[in-house]
Amino acid sequence: MIRICHIDDLPERDARGFEVEGQKLLIIKKKGVVHLYRNSCPHTGINLDWQPDDFMSFDKFYIQCSTHGAQFQIEDGFCVLGPCKGQALKTVPFQVIDGEVVLNLQSLAPD
């Protein structure tokens, strides 16, 4: 198990990127609920952020891909706008134990 962060250290609606075992991921909290996704746009597979931790649309309602502007719902990664509309970010399973977000390395196995 790898500790990612404490849930209270995450701001609301403002994703943070990080890397585990060479895999780029992003974590975000909305209404106190944490979501973890692979940092990979379904359109081309490229990272979503063009500079570190710059994942959000201007209004912070959506996770946004910096390359062609696809927008994804925070709560399920579903793409609502852009070239990959109808697809979704890949979720990564995790647990919250005593407020700590922890990741099992087996969660990062290729699909």
Ligand code: FES
């Ligand atoms: S690479 Fe993300 S929208 Fe094209």
